[in-house]
Amino acid sequence: MPLDPVQPTRILIVLPSWVGDAVMATPALRHIRARLPGAFIGALARPGLDTLLAGSDFIDEFHTQRPSGVMTPKHAAAKVRGRKYDAALLLTNSFSTALTTRLAFIPRRTGYDRDGRGFLLTHRITPPRNPDGSWRLTPAVDYYFHAAQHFLVEPPTPFSTEPLTDPARAPLILPENAKLELACTDADHARADATLSSAGVDPDQPFALLNPGGNNPAKRWPADRFAALADHLSKTRKLRALINGSPAEADLCRSIAEQATTNAVALPDHDHSLQGVKSLCARATIMITNDTGPRHIAAALGTPVVSLFGPTDARWTTIPFDREAIVLADPTLPPDQSANDHPDRCAVNNITLARVIDAAESLLNSWF
Secondary structure, eight states, X not given: OOOOSSOOSEEEEEOOSSHHHHHHTHHHHHHHHHHOTTSEEEEEEOTTHHHHHTTXXXXXEEEEOOOBTBTHHHHHHHHHHTTOOSEEEEOSOOHHHHHHHHHTTOSEEEXXXXXXXXXXXXXXXXXXXXXXXXXXXXXXXXXXHHHHHHHTTSOOOOOOOOOOOOSSOOOOOSOTTOOOOOOOOHHHHHHHHXXXXXXXXXXXXXXXXXXXXXXXXXXXXXXXXXXXXXXXXXXXXXXXXXXXXOGGGHHHHHHHHHHOSSOOEEGGGSSOOHHHHHHHHHHOSEEEEESSHHHHHHHHTTOOEEEEESSSOGGGGOOSOSSEEEEESOTTSOTTSOGGGOTTTTOGGGSOHHHHHHHHHHHHHHHX
């Protein structure tokens, strides 16, 4: 079906589920808000993402829904149906989210034609593939921005077909002024203050955020190296190490703090939450992190980041941010190959402490 040139006034955006992807969608959200400043924009999101995006003007109302099995589409549709949205943009790839927008009786439904859901969409976007049918390596920020352009009925910028020459970063199609974007609210700052107070950390003391977790254990740099890094930053830069993680990562954070000899703090032990993470990221001197959501939060708030990549190709998550040092498990892997296909060669354990210290020192020398 050809796109209707009449722009919608009541829009539902189905946000990506992961924290990092939600942040990487912010250039697309900003683009939609800038093009349709008078539209009412709602978002369907997992709980927590509403807090993450609070303080920005992308979204007028959040509808949160936890996954609840086969009934999730029905429950989610019931939450949004009353708003009578006239168009939906799906930044997700799942069948269930497309079914949700159909059950919500939203007449115009735009999204990538994936997961067998094309018949549920009124406006289908062809996903980026190679000539052999495999997925083309496309940064998530481009993937979401391209979808937003389709939704806005403007000529979409073609995905890059340039040869990949850098194993750490892929070329982006984003406009030059596009960026990751988050804002901190008073509630964010209050929660961070409470965490620091509970941990006995002077709010005026400079600190580094270390992020040792990740949804996939294969992405996690060894805990003893994080502990040694914490000691290095404390002794050479007078930066106290705050070890960030989710409640499920509390034991990991605690083990790093216990191995360090310089009074590192395991944040999950101190009234810690995603809400406080935003403010802590904004205040941190530097973050050193595995490939996980807080990397994107820190970048969106302008904090220098050292990002460690093992058997996941960093180019899928290339971001428009010049204060980032990417450390690859195997920087000699030919650029035309993907780290995803070489789990042993690109094991995160192959990243040495010395390489991470060098990356952190280089960033600190450049920006401070």
